[in-house]
Amino acid sequence: MSIGVVLLLQSKGCLMEVLTVAATASLVKSMIEKLGQLWKDLIIFWDLDKECDITKDMLTIISIVLADIEKKFITNERICPWLSQLQDATYDVDDFLDDLQIEKQRSKGKFPAGAIWDFLSSNNQVKFHYKMVKKIKRINTRLDKSMEEKRNFQLVERNFVMEEDIARRETFSIVDESNVYGRKEEKKKIINLLTNDKDNEILSVLPIVGIGGVGKTTLAKIVYNDKEIKKYFDPIVWVYVSMKFQLSKILEKIIECVSRKGCDVSYIEAKVNKLETMISGTRFLIVLDDVWNEDAIKWEELTTILKCVSTIGSKILVTTRSERVARIMGTFDQFRVDPLEFEYCWKLFEKRAFQYVDEEEKESCINIGKEIIRKCKGLPLAAVHLGNLAGLREVDWCIIRDSNIWQTTEYWNGIMAFDIFRSSLLFL
Known part of the structure; x- marks a missing residue:
């Protein structure tokens, strides 16, 4: 000080x-x-x-x-x-x-x-x-x-942005693939890994790893919704995990997704029995999104249950920021998601930012916008949220470009850059 x-x-x-x-x-x-x-x-x-x-x-x-x-x-x-x-x-x-x-x-x-x-x-x-x-x-x-x-x-x-607030941002499996850029090759590779059963494993786990905001969840969504995946796996289940890895809650969410109705049992043993009657012998795909748990014992408890009710070829797809989590959970080598190339981040930004920009202003705005996107360093989440922010009539793009948010650890940790930017602009 x-x-x-x-x-x-x-x-x-x-x-x-x-x-x-x-x-x-x-x-x-x-x-x-x-x-x-x-x-x-x-x-x-x-x-x-x-x-x-x-x-x-x-x-x-x-x-x-x-x-x-x-x-x-x-x-x-x-x-x-x-x-x-x-x-x-x-x-x-x-x-x-x-x-x-x-x-x-x-x-x-x-x-x-x-x-x-x-x-x-x-x-x-x-x-x-x-x-x-x-x-x-x-x-x-x-x-x-x-x-x-x-x-x-x-x-x-x-x-x-508090961790407890982040925990409320529960994800879901629906995605508009027309709004996804630059992930075709990654999607293809993941689908090939998930549908290749040469290893004859009863249950395999593929971890998708990357920094916050790089697009792990979006990549998991477009894989989850692919026609080839839906033909190969049945059932397919999406579970948002986040900070707390609670076995009972995860089992409950799997049951609800498969049955398409609420879980009517409360004890873990009853949930295990119910799950067994529902998916025993099936070739399923379960996506566990945003996993932070580094306790191997908790993870072994879940996989022990799922192995008992699965058949050869069943898979778990995990998204996580932590390489340690990936090492604990994965049977595959971790699949690393790299930042997007500039042209794809620009498309994400441009699609959202220019809705209220006059043709006369567009050329100068393009130059400022590209400076903003270069500072995003390939994080699509930042490009999307900043594009939405720039699209507001009352926001000066130069303020976004020149803000000191780019030097904060919160931004580079990928913690909802839009919310941080929006709140900081309120106090300028």
Whole structure:
């Protein structure tokens, strides 16, 4: 932080507030890392992964809010009390993890190595487990309250796209292929991989990998809707996964897609039985869109179920940003989606941007538009949204071209560039 910025903050009486934000952000980040480090050693050991998964998700979202507050030096009279409550909840998470560690060490030597069942069925250990469940649920209630109170900081909400908001953008399989450019070769290669059964695998998994906004979902859609695919696979299913990889929810969505009606059973075992009666012996294709799960155990649970009800040639097509996810899930080598060539990004932009441009202005607008598209670096999502933005009558294209959004990590991470641009323009 520069001296000039510090003096400015001091003159506004908010230096301490900004430093507190930074300290809280660091604390929350360290706790997210600690949860990850102790996941297998303690959290799964004590069968607390479901509760702690909720904790980690909320801390991750809060971390994003704190990063944005810190970056923009946002001040609010209610921030300090909120930060104090958040720090207390985070310290409680640390104490909770310490309790798990201490109890595990204390109980060592009581049971022979490997006697997990005896260990967990001991009255003392059962009592301790339920005590910890109650404790983490109380912590999650406090974090949930913090999640609600963060909505008081409207500037954060308007200027930053939260992960929880991204999770609401559920995808679907329908696509207008006339609006897709430059993906014919990729589509052909993927279809060939999916319909080639020389390996005689009962269930194969092809991961489509690429950065945010590069067009993974769109590519999966045009493959999903291809006539050759529909002839080869039956049923074909589209499932939007996103941040939370929940086995029960994924099974429910598969059942709903195949039956074309709601899932009328709630337990996982009942869902497995229902799925077996519906697709057993079929050659199916399931698309899992936007997968983030890096827990191999969760993935093995799903594939174990699907292998039991599939026949040779069944496939799963996965879209993900993470190469680690692709390595965990894939039986094929990952299929990498590269950025579009300039001419295709320009077509996407041009189709949307010139609807209100007069012929006299068109030539100068073309030059500015091409400068904008060069900054998109081949991301079709950015080209589409910026084309829509440029198509608005009241928007000056030079503002889009010259905006500092191009230097932000949010844009290059592909997090809905249009929303970030639109919100930043509101404050120019």
